[in-house]
Amino acid sequence: MKRIIYILLLCLAVLSAKAGQDTPVRLGIIGLTHSHVGGVLNDKNKPYVIAGIVEPDKQLAERMSKRFGFSMEIVYSTMQELYDQQHPEAVACFNATYYHQDVVRFFAPKKVHIMVEKPLATNSRQAKEMAELAFRHGIHLLTNYETTWYGSHEAAAQLIRKGEIGEIRKAIFRDGHTGPVERNTHPEMIPWIKDPVLNGGGAVMDFGCYGANLMTWLMDNRKPLSVVSAFQTIKPDQYEEVEDQATVILTYPEAQCILEASWNWPVNMKTSEIYGKNGYIQIPDKETLLIRTGEKSLVQQINPVSRPAPYNNPFSYFCAVVRGSAEEDPQSSLQNNLIVMEILDAAKESAKTGKVIYLK
Template sequence: MKRIIYILLLCLTALTVKAGQDIPVRLGIIGLTHSHVGGVLNDKNKPYVIAGIVEPNKQLAERMSKRFGFSMDIVYPTMQELYDKQHPEAVACFNATYYHQDVVRFFAPKKVHIMVEKPLATSSEQAREMADLAARYQIHLLTNYETTWYGSHEEAAQLIRNGEIGDIRKAIFRDGHTGPVERNTHPEMIPWIKDPVLNGGGAVMDFGCYGANLMTWLMGNQKPVSVVSAFQTIKPDQYEEVEDQATVILTYPKAQCIIEASWNWPINMKTSEIYGKSGYIQIPDKETLLIRTGEKSPVRQLNPAARPAPYDNPYSYFCAVVKGKAQEDPQSTLENNLIVMEILDAARESAKTGKIIYLK
């Protein structure tokens, strides 16, 4: 009889654990002013429930409520009210980059995990404080880039690790589009995306961060020795206080990286070119990769599969990390993104002074 009871208890425990594993993450949404918020609100196969949304602009919240079908009952004007009434396990930020720091200051001491949209912060000073808080309170603080989830980038990295093109000598990253005003981006995003304080700059912050993130990842979190840049404002009638075009050159002991960020591309642009000692890889989009392994070898086109779940969706990935079912992706980590912020700081300083900036 005792043995039967013991077996029943074991079965009950196993069922309880399984049920606990299947409980969706209670996710808070901080802000509705970033155009990427549609990705989380429109996610059909989500391993989370939206516990609440912080948005002080009631008119914006009501408009988004009608569009995405969430109840205004879960919308709160402050982070304190969201936390007091809903106690989220994790939060995702869709507010101006400058305010990421405030979110970390509030939620880190409460042991709530955080994911922000790229870039991590508007400056290295902000980023270091955020990283210190994350370490002190032992939370995950991740940065989401669209390009992290590209199968083509993951395949390219594996080919480079396997020595298919030799050591990296030069990389070129081109990112951007025709401009947030020209594209009629989410109307509440336009005022802050072109604000030198709230966004930290213009095109270099919006799109230069992609190349800095990818190069830092491919170089194993090695910092560049120096950074030099040139900024332009080609459309001052639209972007009065920030650059709409930026070219940034990173120099490493045996490699260079050119980052071309622009709100002046004729089309949406996210392309990468990586040149090694013996070959090269070109990545025109998330599903295509062109590789040539030597001067006499032909160009081969590969069409890598999408990254496997949960690494095929930023919010599924974030929830998996929170639940301990996935590791932090190297491109999302603080180690990588603190270096990204140093690069962006140096790029702005170089554009301002006309000097080469040497990193410590």
């Protein structure tokens, strides 16, 4: 009889855990001033319910409400109001990068998981405090990059780890567009994206972080030995306080990486070139990969499939991590993004001083 009761209790526990995994995550949205917020508000197959939105600018909230169809009844002025009224399990940040730290300070002690839009913070000092809070309170603190979900990057990494092009010797990452003012895709983002405090810089923070994230991932979280950079402001009438053009060189013991970040390019661009000891891979977009494995070999084009669910959507992925049905992706992890912040800090210091910065 005891054995039967034990089996029944075990089955109930399994069913309860399964039910918990299938229950939509109660997700809070912090801020509406980042252009990427449309991705979460317009998600048609979401494994979450939007428990509430924090946005003190009511006019902005009303415009976004009309555009995306959410009720103004779930809009709150403060994080405290959201938490008291809705008790979200997780929050996604779409505010200025400088305020990511405030979100972690508030929600980490309450055991609420957090995803921020790239980069993690405006500097390493902020990032380290945020990481310490996440570790202390046992929450996930993830950073979302568009390029994490590219099938082409995932396929390239698999080929590199299989030794198809040999050890990495050089990588070039080009990320940029015509500029946030010129694009005017989300007017509420423009004031803070070109603010040296709220964004931590200009193009290097907006776009240099992509290549730093990808190279750190491909190098298995090994830091570069040194960082040297050159910044320019080509359009001072638009970007008077920050750089709109940045080139950063990372040096490793047997490899070099170039990050090219720009608000001056004629088209939107996120491309990668990875050169190994025996061949190279070029990634012109998220669906295409070109590989050449030797001097006498031909270039092969590969069109990799999309990453499997939930790794094909940042918010489905975040919810799966919260539910425990998916592991943290290395590109989103704190281990990676703390190094990214060190690289960005060193790049800004090098541009300021004209010196090569050596990482500890």
